Amino acid sequence: MRKAITEDFAAISVDLLMADYAMTILQPLQALSYTTGPIPVNGSPSGRAFSSQQPYVETDAHAGHVTVHLPVSVRGDRLGVLAVRLRLEHFSSESPQELQDIAEILGHAIVVAERDTDLYLQARRASRLTLAAEMQWQLLPGRSCARPEYEIGAQLEPAYGIFGDNFDWSSTADHLTLTVTNGMGAGIEAALLTNLAVNALRNARRGGLSLADQAYLADQAIYGHYRGRAHLSTLLLRFDLATGETQIIDAGSPKMWLLRQGKPEEIECEAQLPLGMFEDTHYTTQHFRTQPGDRLLFISDGVYDVASAAGERYSEKALARAILGTRLLPPSQVPRAILQELVGHRAPADASDDAMVVCLDWHGRP
16 A cells, blocks of 8 residues: 555655554554554644544645645544655645545555454554453454444553453444443453453344343353352443433443533442352343433543542542543543543552543434
8 A cells, every 4th residue: 555655646655653552652563563663642743633533734845745644543443643745746635635535445454454464463562461451452342433323432541451441332223232341350360251251241242132131141151150259340231323212231330420511420320230240140221311412431440449649539529520621522532531630640659450431422313
């Protein structure tokens, strides 16, 4: 693709920059699997295109060229940025859109290529992942997703050393299913527990089972293996894309917040047993109506249980302020912003647990 762009647009250079797991830097993809010269997302032209998901044109009249920075994404999942440098005489008002079409094709090509090469996955790493984090990232559906009815953004921290937190989503023509999990323990044991739970939930979902039966099957799979020695907190939701009618099963600690008409509040759900705690547990669904314009946030205990160096917990009041403070950001940027504030609260102490934030903006159907 670099050769085609160079020939068709007389480009001086063509560079692909991949977003790292922490979503803080963009790393140029070089020959083989080596990356050099990371570029910060904040304060850089490429970062501006990545954050806004719009082409950004950087002009250097003195040098006589322009650099077009183009977001590379697939169905709302932000992968990186394509930077194309052109001479001024070869740039026109149509160039950004023409190049953006190519960047969209490139995004789909990367997703397919990741099935048989580690090149792009390696380019996302600013440092080595722990084995537990490697297992957890491979489970995820992406870090953001966009459809006419909704937009989702999600992030895990510490990105290179996560343990048991996880999120998953899947949509059909009529429904969106979203699960947020928080496995007990740390390291490999937590990752193994989460892998079992997520795949059990997927197996039940793909079998066409109801939300309650999905929870029941995953509960039995975990209990059958661990016999109650380990369990997993999870929040399961199923949204009707046409009406906003939402089924909820609250089986543990992940919390759900609603931002509606500028007012943040925690949604108190009917608490049920975590998955795998006891044999033959039955689950019931609670009903909620999601309205166009609503923002839902799902937050793990690694956020609201974190303590500062002085031992002060990250209070619900502080979390409400963070939710209000990020209300103008798109869902893809909200989790990163909230988790960054969490780092400021915790500093200089290291994280004792992983933390997860999932943000869902509901648009609904006309």
